[in-house]
Amino acid sequence: MTEYRPLKIALLGAGSVGSQVARLMIENKAELAARVGAELELIGIAVRDVNSPRNADIPKELLTTDAQSLILSADIVVELMGGLEPARNYILQALNSGSDVVTANKALLATHGPELFDTAEQVGAQLYFEAAVAGAIPIIRPLRESLAGDKVTRIMGIVNGTTNYILDQMDSTGATFDQALAEAQSLGYAEADPTADVEAYDAAQKAAILASLAFHTEVPLEKVYREGITKVTAEQIQAAQRDGYVIKLLAICERLADADGISVRVHPALIDRTHPLGAVRGAFNAVFVEAEAAGSLMFYGAGAGGVQTASAVLGDLVSAAKRHVAGGPGLADSVHANLEVLPIDVVNTRFQVTLEAKDEPGVLATIANVFSSRSVSIETVEQSVRVDKGVRSKTATLEIGTHAASNKALQDVVQTLSESDVVDSITSVIRVEGI
Amino acid sequence: MTEYRPLKIALLGAGSVGSQVARLMIENKAELAARVGAELELIGIAVRDVNSPRNADIPKELLTTDAQSLILSADIVVELMGGLEPARNYILQALNSGSDVVTANKALLATHGPELFDTAEQVGAQLYFEAAVAGAIPIIRPLRESLAGDKVTRIMGIVNGTTNYILDQMDSTGATFDQALAEAQSLGYAEADPTADVEAYDAAQKAAILASLAFHTEVPLEKVYREGITKVTAEQIQAAQRDGYVIKLLAICERLADADGISVRVHPALIDRTHPLGAVRGAFNAVFVEAEAAGSLMFYGAGAGGVQTASAVLGDLVSAAKRHVAGGPGLADSVHANLEVLPIDVVNTRFQVTLEAKDEPGVLATIANVFSSRSVSIETVEQSVRVDKGVRSKTATLEIGTHAASNKALQDVVQTLSESDVVDSITSVIRVEGI
Incomplete structure (x- = not known):
């Protein structure tokens, strides 16, 4: 590896993922430098209030409320603040100043993805987002690259750990939805307001991202059919068991050859217990991919968690940094297929x-x-x-x-x-x- | 995407994988061009004898016995002939003439990997080999890139479909090894001379490749401990069942923190039936990866087969072609960690x-x-x-x-x-x- 100047990394957000990214960057500084061929220097962490109580892994002297200046000084910007604004605005600023951006912000990508990707392409910058879907599980990169010469026909994913935990508890203990939700909340698997998970808003965002990559097509979030798990009954779970099925919340992205379009939908479904997805227990995630040549593939792992998601962020950060050292564009997606996203009725x-x-x-x-x-x-x-x-x-x-x-x-x-x-x-x- | 001249692709070998790569390149020409931003022109297929009977998917007019001239005219060389020579020599020629190379040749990589990677690095060319391990399953790219910011602690892989099929048959039918092997041979899952599979030479090569990527260390094939499945008895299989285990041929690459080195080994082992690897049936492959931050991940799919392996080759080909269009180096591995490969005794x-x-x-x-x-x-x-x-x-x-x-x-x-x-x-x- 040739010598190269240290790369300036700006971190936006110091929550559960951000604090783990900061910790791993500091702890593994030498190792990361060896892998990239340049040092990764964490130049600052933008937060709303530097005095808020936060994780001891975050070095206080790096905190700043001036995200804009931080973005302008950085070579690579890592956005882990979540939400639509100001995240969208910050990412656009970073891209427009020529920085590559790493983000885990699925809501933003599902909502403003086309705008962000267009901007990146225009300025020749790159947007990495492995952490936005299924936490540490490498699924974005395989779809963008490994299967780039193949034709994906269907994706079925368990992409929300909270709902899989709840359904798995109902399956293994006979609990009702309300009981299983309460337990998930007490264990920290579900939030006090669980709507985003149990009504499948989170899974729908991930489905939109997966479908757009798999089918090279813009998938507006409002075209994703969405049905949560709040109406799944203990009786349905028991009937499924009797019939050799298990109920899972599945995010399904499907090429409908007959109708010349795609279906993107999230809903509870019966699936055979012997199907690889049927064995995905607890809060784990898995994405099952069917492609014309590759056949059936499955990617399995922890779908959430600060440190697991941080692993995916760091993988992207290393890719972005290597690209900086070596020059030349990295990944690029296109929406050349431009398939119709069909309504659930058909x-x-x-x-x-x-x-x-x-x-x-x-x-x-x-x-x-x-x-x-x-x-x-x-x-x-x-x-x-x-x-x-x-x-x-x-x-x-x-x-x-x-x-x-x-x-x-x-x-x-x-x-x-x-x-x-x-x-x-x-x-x-x-x-x-x-x- | 900008307009770009057609890229000249040379194919070496027209066997089960080569013929599928040729077919898919021809059938999906427009789609591949859209993804790459340039046409992929298959300029020739090098074979030993142009008159040998072969798959109808291979266009006869592309066949040539003059591999050297073909290599010199190509932008990207795809080596699917297998074996050590002349494959090694051809790949070195291709790299030295500045071409990126895609290969599925695990034996060559496990034996001469360091020479090939050093040559690639010196000339600034790239060597892609997703298809060399676990067929269509994207495992090389996740290790090289997605987990680049993490620390892998252990890999356990079912990386040979033939032996998994045999062990699965013994498990589900009570067959002896000889009976299960005979059935695998009659179904085409095992070759007439099954030594490479059942004595785990094939799995050992894959283990060496996986370990070198996971631990950034050169792993000479002779340091991989290897034990086949020929001595696994029906009684062992039944005893495993009674105890809630299943016997799998596992390729294990492990960081031994105590001993400051790594262990790379392939042998039959008992594994819990509820472990994700325990559920991998038939000729399927799966690679279970444990990393410090990411936790447990598993990659599952068809491990072999011409068309499945061709999917991985095409994914690499698209990556190489995009790099050609966009300029700049692609992936790069390093052996900076240089860990000791410890003998099985410790x-x-x-x-x-x-x-x-x-x-x-x-x-x-x-x-x-x-x-x-x-x-x-x-x-x-x-x-x-x-x-x-x-x-x-x-x-x-x-x-x-x-x-x-x-x-x-x-x-x-x-x-x-x-x-x-x-x-x-x-x-x-x-x-x-x-x-």
Whole structure:
């Protein structure tokens, strides 16, 4: 390695990830210099209030409230403050001053990604964001580079650790959603206001980023179909177990060859317990990728956590620094494919519908007719009647599995069934994925 | 993307991977051009005999026996011929003429890696080799880049699909090694001469490559401890099942902080069935990586196959081509850490020893003394005596699990036990990994 002047690194934000990045940069200074071929000098950490109590790993003398000056003095800017503003503005300033930027800000990328990437391309700077999706798991780089010569057909990801923890607890202990959420909160896996996680806003942002990389297409966040896990019942979890399934919150990015577009959606789904994603327990994340030539791949690891995410940030920082030393552009994404992001109504998936119906002759035929009249083909029917102290219940539970059907057709079926005299209640409607 | 002249790509070799690379380059020409910003023009395919029967995907007019001229005309050379020579010589010629090289040749890298990487660095060219380890699974790039700011502490990989298929068959059907091998051969998973796979030569080459990247250290192939799967018995597989383990051929690259060095080894080992590696079935591969900050990561997918490996080759080709368009060096590895590769004798692992001993008073104490005299600490003992038609056997089966012990101490124990009067036979000695 040739000698090179020290590179000036500015850190924006000193939260759980920022403090770990600062610590690792300081502790591993010599090692990082050996890997890059130049010293990485942490010149400052921009915060809102230098006097706030914070992690002891943060050297106080590096703190500043003057982010703008810090950005202008830096060779590489690492944005770990989160949120849309002023993060967006700071990143644009950094790019426009010629600095490469490393960020873990998924909300910003999912919302203003095109603007940021366009700016980077215009000025010849680079934007690295491995840490924005699935924490320490290298998934962005494989999609941007390793699979660059292949065609991704589908991504199914467990990309939110909080919801996977909650669903896994419900699965292994029989807890209700509320009980599992309370436990996740007490353990620090879920926030006091868990909305961003349990309503799948976080997963939807990650799905938008993954889909844009996989399909070389701009994916506006508002086109991502989103359904959280708050309505998943203990009964659904138990029924899934009986059938050899497990319920996961899946972020699915799919190329729909028939419809010449892509589907990007996040929702709870049944998946076979023997599927590699079915074995992802606790707060772990995993991203399952199917590509034409590569076949099935899976990337597994810790999806969150300050130090794990810091690992991904440092990997990007080393890449950016090597690029600085060696010159020449680094990664570049393009949106040349420009595929249509299709609405959920036209997306075909298998469904499982569970309902309580009158236990009378002809009821099954009536229900089957509702499905066939909407061209939804039934694959399996399981009927069970509860017998309590020798007395046979007057209602039967029907679990109906469909072949692939459009969301619109299925919703029509559900609506019609819910108005039918022979149906008492519809207790579960859930997609089946992973086939 | 700016306009750029077409890049001239030379392919060396037209076997199962080469023919798929040629096919994908031709079929996806427009898509690849959009991703790279320049057309990728396949200018020729070097083979030994242009008239040999070969895959219909190979355009005959591109075949040539004049590899040297082809190399000199190319911007990027893709070496997929395998073997040490002339592959080594061709790659050196390509690098010295300023071309970047993409290769899937693990044997060559494990044997002559340092020479090739030194040459590449001297001339400012790049050598890409994602396809050399674990087929389509992106593992090289994550190690070279994503984890560049982290410290890898251990890698455990299932990196040979043939042996994983054989062990998985033995596990799921109760087959012997010979039966499972015969089936693997009939299905095309194993070659007529299976030595390279079942004696773990192939896995050892991959272990050397992984360890050199993970620990920034030259790892000569002869320092990789290697033990194949030919001696794994159906009884060992069944005993593993009873204990909640599964037997896998693991390639292990480990930083030994105590001894200030690394261990690189390939051998069969017991691993917990609930470990992510325990669930890797059939001919699939997976690489489990532990790093200080990132924690545990796993990369899973098809480890071999022409089209899957071609996906990895194309990913590298796109990287090399983008670098050509944009200028500037790409990846660079260094061996700055220069750690010692320690011999197996000083490596501490847990062991499980199974033996037949006389079923007499005092025998267990005698055996326990042998372990303790070599400072090998026993963690568990299970004793069972076979009773056949009401007659109790005169020998007992002892299954002894140890705490971590050095290979040398354990071998001493086994040697002493084998000479002991109270021991009839030692039926199994196997390492336990993944703790």
